[in-house]
Amino acid sequence: MYTTKTLQEEILRLKKEHDICILAHAYQSHDIWEVADYIGDSYGLSLEAAKASQKTILLCGVRFMAETVKILSPQKRVLLSHSMAGCPMAEQISADELKALKKEYPGYTVAAYINTTAELKTVCDVCVTSSSALKIIKNLDNPDILFIPDCNLGAWIAAKVPEKNIRLMKGGCPAHTGISAKETERIRALYPNAKLLVHPECLPEVTAQADYAGSTTGIMDYAKQSRDKEFIIGTENSIVQHLQFECPDKQFYALSKDCICSNMKLTTLMDVYRCVCGTGGEEIILADDVMEKARRCIDTMLTLG
Ligand code: 13P
Ligand code: SF4
Numbered sequence: 001m002y003t004t005k006t007l008q009e010e011i012l013r014l015k016k017e018h019d020i021c022i023l024a025h026a027y028q029s030h031d032i033w034e035v036a037d038y039i040g041d042s043y044g045l046s047l048e049a050a051k052a053s054q055k056t057i058l059l060c061g062v063r064f065m066a067e068t069v070k071i072l073s074p075q076k077r078v079l080l081s082h083s084m085a086g087c088p089m090a091e092q093i094s095a096d097e098l099k100a101l102k103k104e105y106p107g108y109t110v111a112a113y114i115n116t117t118a119e120l121k122t123v124c125d126v127c128v129t130s131s132s133a134l135k136i137i138k139n140l141d142n143p144d145i146l147f148i149p150d151c152n153l154g155a156w157i158a159a160k161v162p163e164k165n166i167r168l169m170k171g172g173c174p175a176h177t178g179i180s181a182k183e184t185e186r187i188r189a190l191y192p193n194a195k196l197l198v199h200p201e202c203l204p205e206v207t208a209q210a211d212y213a214g215s216t217t218g219i220m221d222y223a224k225q226s227r228d229k230e231f232i233i234g235t236e237n238s239i240v241q242h243l244q245f246e247c248p249d250k251q252f253y254a255l256s257k258d259c260i261c262s263n264m265k266l267t268t269l270m271d272v273y274r275c276v277c278g279t280g281g282e283e284i285i286l287a288d289d290v291m292e293k294a295r296r297c298i299d300t301m302l303t304l305g
Helices: 004-017 042-051 062-072 093-103 133-139 151-160 181-190 216-225 236-245 270-278 288-305
Strands: 020-023 038-039 057-062 077-078 109-113 126-128 146-149 165-168 195-196 232-235 253-255
Touching: 004 020, 004 109, 004 165, 004 270, 020 042, 020 270, 038 042, 038 232, 042 057, 042 062, 042 288, 057 062, 057 270, 062 288, 109 133, 126 133, 126 288, 133 151, 146 151, 151 165, 181 195, 181 232, 195 216, 216 232, 216 236, 232 236, 236 253
Parallel strands: 020 038, 020 057, 057 077, 109 126, 109 146, 146 165, 195 232, 232 253
Antiparallel strands: none
């Protein structure tokens, strides 16, 4: 029988022995954080993936993140920690539907949230993440932008970059859009001294009430650096626990008990162990032409971001 500690020790030993780099998205559980080489938001994971020297990269998170790693490092073996871990938002528009949409908006630059499939990225011009979106959209030459698929992140960008004409579609994250404006007002009233930090995937009427909106890393950095002592966290609830570990002198409250990403929750420490043993996870295989075409919009993101 294993304990968390003995299993972590085995993972740390095996990842070294098999030359594996573990990249974990911030929404992964704390026991996985403790064995990872790097923890971060989608943008940080892309940067680390491009830099990693190991032959194998294990991505603990969801499929589009592992696909991004593979596209950036096609010569490496890339594993997704759990084969069922997808992001529902990534599937909300198909490449064929986007091609039809592009005909309706000729001359528009297609900016895709990184939460999209590799296949969809092949027909987009540029990718953005929540932490890089404002800079990238500002840096685009074209004033006309078709933003897919998250209309909430898109509306947040549009409000901050009014000089651009941004068209949105009706996509969004099921976990973040479940938080209502009413619920937000109620929690704010319950903790009047707390700063409200939210992810821009939340509804605009929720983001409008926030003291800070930004990526998962942005939210954590804000809370760590702030002199304030209480925070309401409007993103996946794992971030509440991570911040409690990182800042034991501060108080963190979940904005909603239901802001849970069931896909991010799928990976367990035992899954990570099986991956480093070579018996678990899913190797990401993408066609060469898909990687080549999808890479253009990821490279543009890295250049402009
Ligand atoms: P970040 O880029 O902030 O990590 O967001 C990714 C995501 O899926 C949030 O739901
Ligand atoms: Fe996708 Fe939402 Fe989960 Fe992020 S929290 S991975 S956007 S479903």
